[in-house]
Amino acid sequence: MAEVNLNRLSVFTALVRAGSFTAAADVLGMTKAMVSQHIARLESELGVTLLSRSTRRMTLTEAGSTFHASCLSILAEANAAIAQVGRSQEQPSGTLRLTATGDYGTAVVAPALAQFLREHPSLQADLVLNDHMSDLIAERFDLAIRMGWLRDSNLRSTRLSTFRQLMVAAPAYLARCGQPRLITDLASHDWVALTLLATPLRWTFTAPDGTRRTVRMRQRVQANNVTTAHALVRHGAGVSVLPDYLVTEDIRQGKLVVLMAQYSLPVCGIYAVYPGRQPPAKVRAFIDHLRATLAAPG
Structure with missing residues (x-):
């Protein structure tokens, strides 16, 4: 059996519904000869006769009747699938x-x-x-x-x-180790490094006058995710750069202190x-x- 062109199923069901090649051609917007050609090719692809034709009428063969019922089911399922996809594009679902x-x-x-x-x-x-x-x-x-x-x-x-990226430390850490006053002071402080970053120990800061300074930090402890680094900093393990959405409330409550606020880091x-x-x-x-x-x- 040759590969069946599924588009011909719609032509076949339209023909059965219309009752004649002429009426089907009007419904489908194609010529009568084209409808006839589609049906002939469909029969050839299937290897069966679907319609008995005479000059006055056409009737479905037994194979044609069975195939027509299957076509209706296939096309109904296809239309339902298309409608479902359309709904998913219009209304949140699933x-x-x-x-x-x-x-x-x-x-x-x-x-x-x-x-x-x-x-x-x-x-x-x-x-x-x-x-x-x-x-x-x-x-x-x-x-x-x-x-x-x-x-x-x-x-x-x-x-x-x-x-924003904010450099922070806990008050307990600052009480123990002192607060950095100059950007170069950072190199001597304990650093909580985030291993997810490409350069977890090298940071470039922009001064108020636009100049940039790069500092290499001294690692005291490293963490493989931001949540863990945040917990380490809150518990006084050292200094780190953390995202504002994670530390804003800690800063407001005094649990963390922003360091070197006059310097900025890239906005992400x-x-x-x-x-x-x-x-x-x-x-x-x-x-x-x-x-x-x-x-x-x-």
């Missing part, structure tokens, strides 16, 4: 599978996702937190929230917001990254929700 880093996912994404699910009760979510770069396609993620600077890839992205981006040119409604809706959450005061 399960939103997303990933983020452990620190940002816990501090920001999880609370925002909880509110988003309350606003969309028919949705489900699967939030995966890890500090390695997930393969969105291989691991079947709808969306990733990524921090810092994006690598070149074939994924689509949109910037949601930014965050917060991005939504997703595969495909046309993300489904659930992805678009959550991106909008998270952007609004980040833009809200306080």
